[in-house]
Amino acid sequence: MDGRVLKSFFSKITLLDVIVFPFTFALFIPFTVGHSKLLMACWLVNTWSILQMLLFCNLFQSIAIVGTLLYKAVNLQIHNCIDQLSHLDNQETRWHHFDRGLKLTICKRLAIEIDHLCRLHRAITRLVQKLVQILSPPMIFVTTYQCLIILAEIYFEYISTVKDLRAGLPLNYGQWLSSFLFMVMNGLQFYFTASVYARMTEEAEKSAILLNEFFLCDVDFRLDLSIELFTVEMLHHNYKIDICGLYTVDFTMVNSVIGRLTIYLIMLVQFELAEY
Secondary structure: OOHHHHHHHHHHHHHHHHHHHHHHHHHHHHHHHOOOHHHHHHHHHHHHHHHHHHHHHHHHHHHHHHHHHHHHHHHHHHHHHHHHHHHHOOOOOOHHHOOHHHHHHHHHHHHHHHHHHHHHHHHHHHHHHHHHHHHHHHHHHHHHHHHHHHHHHHHHHHHHHHHHHHHOOOOOHHHHHHHHHHHHHHHHHHHHHHHHHHHHHHHHHHHHHHHOOOOOOOOOHHHHHHHHHHHHHHHOOOOOOEEOOOEEOOHHHHHHHHHHHHHHHHHHHHHHHHHO
16 A cells, blocks of 8 residues: 555545635625525535545545556566576576576566566556546536636626726625635545546556666577567557546646636636627
């Protein structure tokens, strides 16, 4: 188990679910809801729905966390296998000085272990892809909702501030802060989802690099074939996670969404300014 991966994940949960989420929706009561029973009922329903969305996002991100830990465990075993060959080729004990029978024994054992790690790597990939496939349809709606909320909150902050200033009214800082934190909460949730899956993809692709770190000595044909088959299988497999073939969950998705939101926001602002 990698404590750093789990620590970063639990820090994210603490920040969003324990601090930002309660504080954001608590601000709605005095500055927006007031004493209206209808608005209070709508606020409770909205709060419950957002809480369910946060729990679903945490579940979706947990798949990437588990996948990252499993890939890291496989990579550690791969590193140990390749490291044994490196030690056998150091200055104290040259590989070609070893008895042929001992060479065959070591290579056979390492070949069997690498074949086993290849099957483990393949099984982890299938497990992650199956779980993502199950959660992909609702994740499309969650991602779309988060993007629309970010765009809507930015536009609302701009329009409400401009209208209050032009009308000479005092700014409602509580409502402004609540909307801003709601936007930040959705933006961070969107970013964390992309970051954990990008990290999992990085760990999955790292296995091929570890397999080919050692080329200094001549190995047995059986061991060389095991390493080659493992590497070729990884080269022909895409470890990036996509949602129903629509978009890939990584930092390229974040950059694309930021670019599109910026364009839409500029268009909305220009439309608002044209009215005046």
